[in-house]
Amino acid sequence: MLLDALLLQLGYNATLVAIGAALLGTAAGITGTFLFLRKRALVSDAVSHATLPGVCIAFLLMAALGGDGRNLAGLLLGSAVSAGAGLWCMNWLTRNTRLAEDAAIGAVLSVFFGFGVVLLTVIQTLGIGRQAGLEGFLLGSTAGMLYSDALVIALGGAATLFLVLLTRRPMTLVAFDPEYSAARGLPVSKIDMLMMGLVMAVTVVGLKIVGLILIVALLIIPPVTARFWTERSEHVVLLAGLFGGLAAYSGAAVSASAPNLPTGPIIVLMSFVFFALSLFFAPNRGVLAAFLRHMRFQRRVHLRQGLLALAQGQAIYEALTLRLLRRAGLVRADGVATERGRARAAKALRDERRWEVVRSDMAHEATAALYDGLRDIETVLTQDQIAEIDRRIGGPQEVPA
Amino acid sequence: MSGEEFVPLSLTPLLIGVFAAVACALPGNFLLLRRQALIGDAISHVVLPGIVVAFLISGAISAGPMMLGAAGAAVVAVVLIEAIRRLGRIEPGAAMGVVFTTMFAGGVLLLEQTDTSTVHLDVEHALYGNLESLIWLDAIGWSSLLDAEALSNLPVELPRMALTLVGVCLFIAVFWRALKISTFDEGFARTMGIRTNALGLGLVITAAVAAVAAFDAVGSIIVIAMFICPPAAARMMTNRLEAQIGWSVGFAVIAAVVGYVLAGYGPLWLGQQDAVSAAGMIATISGLILALAAVFGPCRSRAGAPAGV
Numbered sequence: 247m248l249l250d251a252l253l254l255q256l257g258y259n260a261t262l263v264a265i266g267a268a269l270l271g272t273a274a275g276i277t278g279t280f281l282f283l284r285k286r287a288l289v290s291d292a293v294s295h296a297t298l299p300g301v302c303i304a305f306l307l308m309a310a311l312g313g314d315g316r317n318l319a320g321l322l323l324g325s326a327v328s329a330g331a332g333l334w335c336m337n338w339l340t341r342n343t344r345l346a347e348d349a350a351i352g353a354v355l356s357v358f359f360g361f362g363v364v365l366l367t368v369i370q371t372l373g374i375g376r377q378a379g380l381e382g383f384l385l386g387s388t389a390g391m392l393y394s395d396a397l398v399i400a401l402g403g404a405a406t407l408f409l410v411l412l413t414r415r416p417m418t419l420v421a422f423d424p425e426y427s428a429a430r431g432l433p434v435s436k437i438d439m440l441m442m443g444l445v446m447a448v449t450v451v452g453l454k455i456v457g458l459i460l461i462v463a464l465l466i467i468p469p470v471t472a473r474f475w476t477e478r479s480e481h482v483v484l485l486a487g488l489f490g491g492l493a494a495y496s497g498a499a500v501s502a503s504a505p506n507l508p509t510g511p512i513i514v515l516m517s518f519v520f521f522a523l524s525l526f527f528a529p530n531r532g533v534l535a536a537f538l539r540h541m542r543f544q545r546r547v548h549l550r551q552g553l554l555a556l557a558q559g560q561a562i563y564e565a566l567t568l569r570l571l572r573r574a575g576l577v578r579a580d581g582v583a584t585e586r587g588r589a590r591a592a593k594a595l596r597d598e599r600r601w602e603v604v605r606s607d608m609a610h611e612a613t614a615a616l617y618d619g620l621r622d623i624e625t626v627l628t629q630d631q632i633a634e635i636d637r638r639i640g641g642p643q644e645v646p647a
Numbered sequence: 648m649s650g651e652e653f654v655p656l657s658l659t660p661l662l663i664g665v666f667a668a669v670a671c672a673l674p675g676n677f678l679l680l681r682r683q684a685l686i687g688d689a690i691s692h693v694v695l696p697g698i699v700v701a702f703l704i705s706g707a708i709s710a711g712p713m714m715l716g717a718a719g720a721a722v723v724a725v726v727l728i729e730a731i732r733r734l735g736r737i738e739p740g741a742a743m744g745v746v747f748t749t750m751f752a753g754g755v756l757l758l759e760q761t762d763t764s765t766v767h768l769d770v771e772h773a774l775y776g777n778l779e780s781l782i783w784l785d786a787i788g789w790s791s792l793l794d795a796e797a798l799s800n801l802p803v804e805l806p807r808m809a810l811t812l813v814g815v816c817l818f819i820a821v822f823w824r825a826l827k828i829s830t831f832d833e834g835f836a837r838t839m840g841i842r843t844n845a846l847g848l849g850l851v852i853t854a855a856v857a858a859v860a861a862f863d864a865v866g867s868i869i870v871i872a873m874f875i876c877p878p879a880a881a882r883m884m885t886n887r888l889e890a891q892i893g894w895s896v897g898f899a900v901i902a903a904v905v906g907y908v909l910a911g912y913g914p915l916w917l918g919q920q921d922a923v924s925a926a927g928m929i930a931t932i933s934g935l936i937l938a939l940a941a942v943f944g945p946c947r948s949r950a951g952a953p954a955g956v
Contacts, residue, residue: 272684287852288685342948343941348740349684349879353937356872360930363868364910364923365777371914371921384774385755426781459692460755463748470741521745525735533734558769 252499260502263388263455266399267513268495273403274461275468275490276410277444279483282469283421288385289336289442290465294449294458295355296332297325298362301383301453306571318395321383321499322402322450325458329446332358337439350408369437382428386457386510388433388498395454401481402451406444410483418479455498456510472527530569545570546620550594552576556583596639597623655786659805660778661907664869664929665806667861668899670815671873674854676892679878680830686851687874688859691867692747693724695754703761705743710803713857720919721855771835776866778925779911781805804864809891811860818853865926872930873887873899880937883944899942902933 281287304324307543308317332354334385339350366380419427420437428434443463452461472485497513526533544566552567561567562581571577576587583591600623605614613626623632669689678684697720698713705712724746781804785797792798796877819826829836829843836843858870883893906929911922941947 282741285740287738287744291688291744335777341942343944343947345879346679346682346684347881348682349679349875352684352688352871352875352935353879354877356868356930356935357937359933360868360927363927364931367921367923367927368914371923402783460748460752462744463752466741466744466748470735470737470745474735474738477860489661509754509761511752511759514748515756517743518749518752525731531736536734566714575864 250503252496259388259391260498262393262396263502263509264498266391266396267455267509269390269400269403269511270448270455271464271468271517272487272491272493273406274448274452274494275486275488276463276483277406277441277448278490279469279472279479279486280410280417280421280441281363281445281465282473283418283479284438286299286347287466287469288462289333290445290449291462292336292351292354292358293329293333293442293446294461295362296358297329297449297453297458298359298383299365300324300326300328300331300466301380302362302365303328305380306365306372315386316380318392318398318454322398322453322577325383325453326446328358328451329449330443333442333446339348351611382457383453384457384459385508386453386460387456388455388501388509391454397442399451399454400622402447406447406451409440409444413437414480414483415441422479439485455494456513460510460514463514463517464494467514467521468493471517471521471524474524476533477530489517489520493520548572550620553587553591553594554598556587557591599639600632600635603638649679654788655783657907657911658786659783659802660925661904662782663781663802663804663808663864664778664903664907664925665871665900666805666812668867668873668877668903668929668933669853669896670808670857671822671861672877672895673815673819673892674857675874675878676825676881676888676895677830677850678854679882680855680888681726681850683851684875684879685740686854687858688809688871689724689728689743689747690855691862693720693750694722694859694862694867695722695753696750696757697754699754699757699761700737702755710807714863715860717859717862718770718855721859722852725851725855732848738936774864774866774868775924776869776926777865778865778869778907779922781864795931799866808860808864812855815853815857819847822849826850830888852888868926868930872933873902876933876937877902880933880940880944883940883947886946898936902929902936906930906932 265457278287278290280292290516301321304321305316305325308314308320310439313320336347336350336354337340339345339353340347345353369380416427416432416437417440419430419432420434420441426433427437448465449458449461452464456464468490469482469486471489472482474481475485494513494517498509500516501507501509501512524532527535529535548564548570551561552571555562555567556571556577562571562577568581569576571587572579575584575589577583601617604610604623604627605617607614616626627635676682678686681857696716697718699716700720701712701716704716723923727750728739728742731737731745732739735742737745747860781789781802781850783797783801785800789796811832825836825841825846826897829841829846830838833843836846854874858874861870861873877895877898878891880898881891884894885891907930910925910928913928
């Protein structure tokens with residue numbers, strides 16, 4: 247069943263939803279990356295909640311004019327207008343008052359959403375027929391998706407992607423260093439507005455599938471996931487699009503494969519699965535990689551300290567140090583150094599003496615700053631320099647057995 | 648309007664609304680100044696899975712387990728946000744976004760998966776609350792306020808909300824000095840021996856308790872709106888923390904009362920039959936208050952900000 251869904255074999259509606267969701271997820275992931283790099287991820291929360299009054303007003307207007315209140319394009323237009331108004335309010339609050347951005351986000355989010363709920367109850371009490379479905383915009387509803395709806399979503403997603411493609415360079419620059427961009431003459435506030443406009447477009451397009459409360463997840467989670475895998479912004483953008491598209495596609499497929507699996511929440515949970523996997527298993531930035539790195543570091547410190555102790559004839563009591571030395575064949579089971587162990591210990595002690603010289607000599611100041619008790623001296627000094635130091639500290643000495 | 652009608656139908660929802668608004672606005676002042684204003688938003692999203700899980704375990708809609716579940720979910724969320732922020736080295740806003748959307752999605756999924764058709768538990772209820780339905784059936788008029796038997800049948804939300812409000816007030820009163828210092832200058836507070844981390848956590852927990860109690864009675868919209876709008880509006884009115892808290896309480900009460908009255912009677916005045924959502928209206932009014940304060944408030948601009956920036 248699930249395989250059928252993944253291969254688009256579950257009928258017309260499921261196929262439509264899966265393709266629409268994949269497009270939406272890709273567009274959201276790519277757009278959200280710039281927001282995330284700009285450290286304004288939660289702005290999308292305000293934008294998405296601010297769409298609700300627009301949807302209701304558009305419905306009321308269309309119904310009052312005698313049309314079908316549920317026309318998707320009309321509702322999306324209304325939601326875009328009110329999301330724009332919310333965005334404007336938020337920007338105005340942060341620019342012209344002492345409120346910080348988070349307070350402005352929260353204020354816009356709660357007030358617009360509250361007003362939207364008032365309008366929703368108005369629509370319910372007015373008793374205009376066929377208002378069922380407006381609540382679907384809260385959490386998304388894909389059950390009755392039409393071909394025209396899918397077309398609106400696909401066109402919106404494609405337009406967003408095209409705009410991102412055109413403006414990716416200035417947006418990346420502003421995301422990383424707004425002051426520098428301003429100094430180079432880029433219109434920072436306009437680029438910010440464009441970024442928000444794209445977020446708004448994705449939000450509006452995504453209302454039908456994931457709903458306004460959860461669309462935020464599609465804008466935030468894939469970029470955060472992608473960030474684990476790479477340090478280059480263009481790769482983050484591509485990976486975020488990939489993760490977003492994959493999560494949305496597989497989420498839509500899973501939700502189509504069984505009853506009572508709402509599309510929006512499943513897509514969000516899918517993205518979280520990708521996120522959790524990346525958090526733990528990504529190279530470099532992942533938790534597992536960090537843990538391994540720490541273990542490696544710990545082993546090196548223990549080995550080094552053990553060798554120094556051997557060289558100075560001190561007894562070793564630390565269990566881990568002993569175990570590491572034994573495993574490397576540097577000491578015997580009774581704790582006495584082997585031939586190789588004595589050689590390595592002598593070398594370690596000698597390196598330590600060399601470092602001492604380096605650190606006490608102002609001529610080597612820059613090199614001395616690299617001392618951390620682990621670095622091999624050969625990696626920072628030339629053979630000639632080491633030979634010069636050796637002349638000062640004399641030849642190799644007998645190691646006490 | 649006569650007492651026979653007002654006391655049973657409107658007095659208790661009004662009081663609950665006012666208590667909830669004030670209980671959220673008080674810690675909101677500190678959260679706003681500490682730039683943690685969105686904590687309220689996050690908490691109100693994550694309590695949904697907590698409540699659903701509590702319902703699944705206890706099998707009934709009862710206040711005790713649900714409050715526990717909601718509080719548990721809030722704690723889980725705080726821990727998760729902190730863990731993701733530290734382990735993944737992600738900025739706090741994005742970490743928060745990851746956690747609360749995921750937990751909310753989990754809650755919605757759980758709700759859809761379980762059969763809650765027999766009980767009043769759905770997403771809409773969680774969002775809008777049911778302030779209007781918290782009526783006091785045993786009351787017959789103002790005299791009921793002195794009638795012990797009628798008083799014993801008050802909606803349980805009222806004493807619970809009042810108790811929460813008292814708790815929040817106590818927390819702020821007891822830790823007033825420490826809170827004030829650590830909010831404005833955390834480094835200085837630490838040199839004075841104030842345990843700022845514990846205090847910050849205490850503040851978040853207090854906010855969570857207020858949010859969960861209010862959420863149970865009035866839905867999450869009021870919670871988010873009241874955490875932010877009255878303190879933000881109060882911030883535009885004054886530069887003194889004491890005065891700001893006073894203003895915020897005033898704004899919260901005005902928003903709750905005016906919002907409730909407009910939602911209940913506004914449509915009637917306009918010739919409509921039915922009332923609109925009180926929770927939504929209260930949030931809207933608080934937004935209007937904030938807008939007025941942002942345009943006319945005496946201390947609205949950032950101190951030291953250059954003109955026109």
